[in-house]
Amino acid sequence: MKLSAILIQTVRNLRQTWGSQIMTLATVTLSVLIFSFFFLIFLNLKHAGIRLGDNIRLLVYLDHQPTAAAQAKIRSEIRSFGKVDKIVFKSSRDAFAQLKRQLGPDRDVLDDFDPEFLPPFIEVYPLRSLSSLSHINNFANFLATLPGAQKVQYGRGWIERLGYFTQLIRLILFLSGGLLVLTATFMVSSTIRLTVVSRRPELEIMRLIGASRSYIQAPLLLEGLLQGVLGSGLGIACLYLLFNWLQHHFNGPGLFKLLQLTFLPPAMTGAILSVSILLCTTGSIVSIRKSLRL
Amino acid sequence: MDTETSQPAIIEFIKVNKIYPPDVVALRDVSFSIKAGEMIFLTGISGAGKSTLLKLICAMEHPTKGLIDVQGRELSSITPAEMQLLRQKIGMAYQDFKLLPGLTVYQNIAMPMEVTYTPNRTIKDRINYLLDLLNLTDKKHIRAGKLSRGEQQRAALARAAANYPPILLADEPTGNLDQDNARLVMKLFDQLNRAGSTIIIATHDPLILRDYSAAQTLEIRQGELIKNDTLDN
Ligand SMILES: Nc1ncnc2c1ncn2[C@@H]1O[C@H](COP(=O)(O)OP(=O)(O)OP(=O)(O)O)[C@@H](O)[C@H]1O
Ligand SMILES: [Mg+2]
Numbered sequence: 001m002k003l004s005a006i007l008i009q010t011v012r013n014l015r016q017t018w019g020s021q022i023m024t025l026a027t028v029t030l031s032v033l034i035f036s037f038f039f040l041i042f043l044n045l046k047h048a049g050i051r052l053g054d055n056i057r058l059l060v061y062l063d064h065q066p067t068a069a070a071q072a073k074i075r076s077e078i079r080s081f082g083k084v085d086k087i088v089f090k091s092s093r094d095a096f097a098q099l100k101r102q103l104g105p106d107r108d109v110l111d112d113f114d115p116e117f118l119p120p121f122i123e124v125y126p127l128r129s130l131s132s133l134s135h136i137n138n139f140a141n142f143l144a145t146l147p148g149a150q151k152v153q154y155g156r157g158w159i160e161r162l163g164y165f166t167q168l169i170r171l172i173l174f175l176s177g178g179l180l181v182l183t184a185t186f187m188v189s190s191t192i193r194l195t196v197v198s199r200r201p202e203l204e205i206m207r208l209i210g211a212s213r214s215y216i217q218a219p220l221l222l223e224g225l226l227q228g229v230l231g232s233g234l235g236i237a238c239l240y241l242l243f244n245w246l247q248h249h250f251n252g253p254g255l256f257k258l259l260q261l262t263f264l265p266p267a268m269t270g271a272i273l274s275v276s277i278l279l280c281t282t283g284s285i286v287s288i289r290k291s292l293r294l
Numbered sequence: 295m296d297t298e299t300s301q302p303a304i305i306e307f308i309k310v311n312k313i314y315p316p317d318v319v320a321l322r323d324v325s326f327s328i329k330a331g332e333m334i335f336l337t338g339i340s341g342a343g344k345s346t347l348l349k350l351i352c353a354m355e356h357p358t359k360g361l362i363d364v365q366g367r368e369l370s371s372i373t374p375a376e377m378q379l380l381r382q383k384i385g386m387a388y389q390d391f392k393l394l395p396g397l398t399v400y401q402n403i404a405m406p407m408e409v410t411y412t413p414n415r416t417i418k419d420r421i422n423y424l425l426d427l428l429n430l431t432d433k434k435h436i437r438a439g440k441l442s443r444g445e446q447q448r449a450a451l452a453r454a455a456a457n458y459p460p461i462l463l464a465d466e467p468t469g470n471l472d473q474d475n476a477r478l479v480m481k482l483f484d485q486l487n488r489a490g491s492t493i494i495i496a497t498h499d500p501l502i503l504r505d506y507s508a509a510q511t512l513e514i515r516q517g518e519l520i521k522n523d524t525l526d527n
Contacts, residue, residue: 005408005411008408012397012401016396016397201392201394202394204392205392205394205405206405206409207381208352208354208381208386208392209381209382209405209406209409210377210378210379210380210381210382210383210384210406210409210410211378211409212375212378212409213374213378215409
């Protein structure tokens with residue numbers, strides 16, 4: 001099969017059936033766009049969870065300042081329970097200094113207080129990962145059982161809510177993502193099949209004048225490949241435009257500023273592109289085989 | 295002639311039956327053989343089975359019973375690759391033309407030559423020659439769907455003849471043509487036949503049959519061969 005013959009045939013096919021070609025292209029583009037958009041949201045939420053985790057720490061108030069030996073024991077106990085980024089012991093004086101710093105110009109109100117009136121405490125920074133954040137409740141309960149622990153404090157409410165939220169989003173994403181892959185594959189392969197069916201007379205003539213299998217199939221295959229390349233490329237391009245638009249319009253203060261959107265990493269983009277191209281090509285092979293019965 | 299009878303048959307039917315489902319008997323126990331280089335007329339009234347017989351030769355349809363040999367190969371036991379090569383050697387002008395309406399006359403006629411990788415120059419020269427012969431030159435770049443039936447018929451014939459096929463099958467080639475155009479078509483057949491092509495023409499056109507009254511004919515009636523005056527018999 002000569003390359004030039006394949007190309008001529010492909011161009012002729014595209015010109016003949018441009019209506020359904022555009023339909024297929026739109027389907028591929030839209031599927032890729034929808035899927036990658038969901039993926040973008042998912043990735044950004046994950047990043048956001050990690051970044052919010054930066055500020056998360058648990059404070060364990062103690063009834064007395066532990067000795068160096070006791071400190072080491074407490075450290076090892078905490079580490080044996082869960083993964084921890086950092087553990088910092090603060091004495092009563094540290095707590096007093098910190099409070100003073102926080103009060104700023106009003107710090108004189110503390111002048112009459114004993115610099116040791118505040119209890120010593122431990123700052124525990126959990127590892128910044130979604131899973132350790134979602135188990136923060138258990139972690140807090142454990143910390144309360146440490147020797148000398150009086151009270152454990154952390155931003156319980158919103159951490160829990162963030163945990164549930166990300167869990168829910170993850171579930172929705174996996175379900176809708178799977179659904180999308182299925183519908184996209186189905187739509188693409190059935191659009192290609194429609195094209196092949198509408199071209200039956202042509203394929204029949206080709207067969208009757210003794211065209212080889214590859215002579216008939218190569219242009220159709222190339223067509224599927226082109227659909228995949230153009231469709232997924234367009235889809236990703238649209239996503240990029242959408243992403244830029246979102247960044248521009250939600251760049252003000254508030255949640256989106258906090259979230260700091262990031263685009264899909266190049267490896268991910270590459271994976272989405274190649275999977276769509278693969279799906280389109282396989283789709284066209286399958287539908288050619290089905291409709292031709294050579 | 296001795297030299298002719300010793301020549302092997304290029305097309306041979308042995309007790310061929312064709313039944314279209316559920317029970318339309320189109321051909322019944324048809325046996326004949328045709329030698330290379332002959333020009334045969336296939337006659338019979340409408341519905342007799344002429345088209346069916348031609349479709350069996352180019353393997354567009356398959357016999358329900360019996361054997362068909364074409365160029366020394368038995369069609370039911372042929373591999374797909376051999377079938378493809380065989381089809382390149384058979385030019386068929388279908389009764390319903392089977393032109394692609396969206397392609398121009400030129401593109402339609404070029405198809406069989408493109409499939410056999412004929413150089414573009416040769417394709418162009420051949421098409422120009424055929425269109426000139428068949429009086430179609432001014433329709434060269436018109437889409438086949440826009441042609442009159444007579445023009446479509448001639449375009450279909452040009453496509454069948456394009457590759458100088460060793461076997462040319464023409465189903466009612468003059469059905470939509472006036473006498474002058476019909477004679478042009480017969481001129482094309484004579485040319486190809488002199489160059490060595492075996493030609494089978496299914497027709498009930500009395501004018502042609504009168505012009506070629508001495509030619510060999512196969513006549514079928516209700517699926518049965520009732521007259522065979524080919525050189526074989
Ligand atoms: N695809 C088919 N399915 C069922 N019956 C068919 C089919 N093709 C042909 N027939 C029947 O087979 C018989 C022979 O048909 P065929 O087309 O071979 O006749 P013909 O001699 O070519 O007629 P005409 O001169 O009208 O073209 C007819 O009775 C026809 O109805
Ligand atoms: Mg007929």
